[in-house]
Amino acid sequence: MTPSPAYATAAPSGNWLSKTEAWLDARGKGAWIALTVLSFIFFWPVGLALVAYMIWSKRMFSGNKSMMSCNTRRMTPARFRTSGNAAFDSYKADMLRRLEDEQEAFESFLQRLREAKDKAEFDQFMEDRAKNTDERSSDA
Template sequence: MTPAHAYAGPSNAASWFTRATDWLDARGKGAWIATMVLGFIFFWPVGLAILAYVIWSKRMFSGESCARSARSMAPTRFRGSGNVAFDSYKADMLRRLEDEQEAFETFLQRLREAKDKAEFDQFMEDRQKRTDAETGDDKDAA
């Protein structure tokens, strides 16, 4: 009998593919991009196939790599430095920056709403002038 590993059937191909994608995922988006570029350089259909797979699997846009890096960055943001005064200052500064960001986003929203209202008012005014002009032309003709 032949050993099970001697048969290169679909399960071995699938495990190779899974190992390759896991290896690239562990190295992040840069590894996927580098692999895709090399695929385009050496044989363009391979690069195109990698691009299609990356888009189809949402590896570039899922934020999985970003989430992994955010998890690795999260402890430094919330972990204390050991200096109570600095930690207090840092917490206060982060709170103030978040408040400023929220105030700025609120300001931008009000600005967009005001611009939209001004554009709508201008549209209605132009429409009224056009209607009055058409009505005036009809009265002159009669």
Template sequence: MTSFTPTAPAAPVQGWFSRSEAWLDSKGKGAWIAAMVLGFVFFWPVGLALLFYMIWSKRMFSKSSCRHRKSWARHGYSAMKPSGNSAFDAYKADTLHRLEQEQHDFEAFLQRLREAKDKAEFDEFMNERARAAASEDPEDGGEDQGEPKRH
């Protein structure tokens, strides 16, 4: 009789690329940039390939580092879910409404500020234009002093 001993399923074998990518992700965006620079120094097509890969996978322009990207996304979505506590949810809704109102009031304030600045600049332009027109006019009411009057 043969005995059967269950074994854990074999872990999928990762290729060198997947392992390298995971290692660079664990070190952060600086490791990706260092690898790209070293690629350019030693063999420029490798550096170019890394640059294209970083742009294509959006590693280059992400706001947070590579290793924290998923945790930030998880926390961002949880803010919109109800917590299950009605008092806290009411407080959160009230606070969000207050913040939205403050943002609206601030945007209105900025708009009034821009309009006042535009009006001041326009008034200054009109005053300069009026001064320039007044300095160009002859002092005697529009008649030339060099020519005699003809009747």
């Protein structure tokens, strides 16, 4: 008897229906959805039966563990994740610190720019107001 390769998996025992179900489960929710859409296209009662089965077996609304771990990974900020390479992590931390410093400097520059613009607009308003007041007092 020859040893089975590491990538080979044992086929599920049972009828063709349970084998098909196991095959679709191994490929994830996308395979179930694709099969349902194709079933609706070719013969709608089968598509309807698949939707009913997916709801009844809670396949449609159950969370996929690999998707959850991917979502959890996505929600973790990049700066808190480590790559496992200490040199790269040090470089990344230094680069992020420099970028944050640049961002703070740029935001303070924008703030000073806004304040200068506001001051110029206010000064212009005060000049216009003084001119209008002078014109009114000379007209009277």
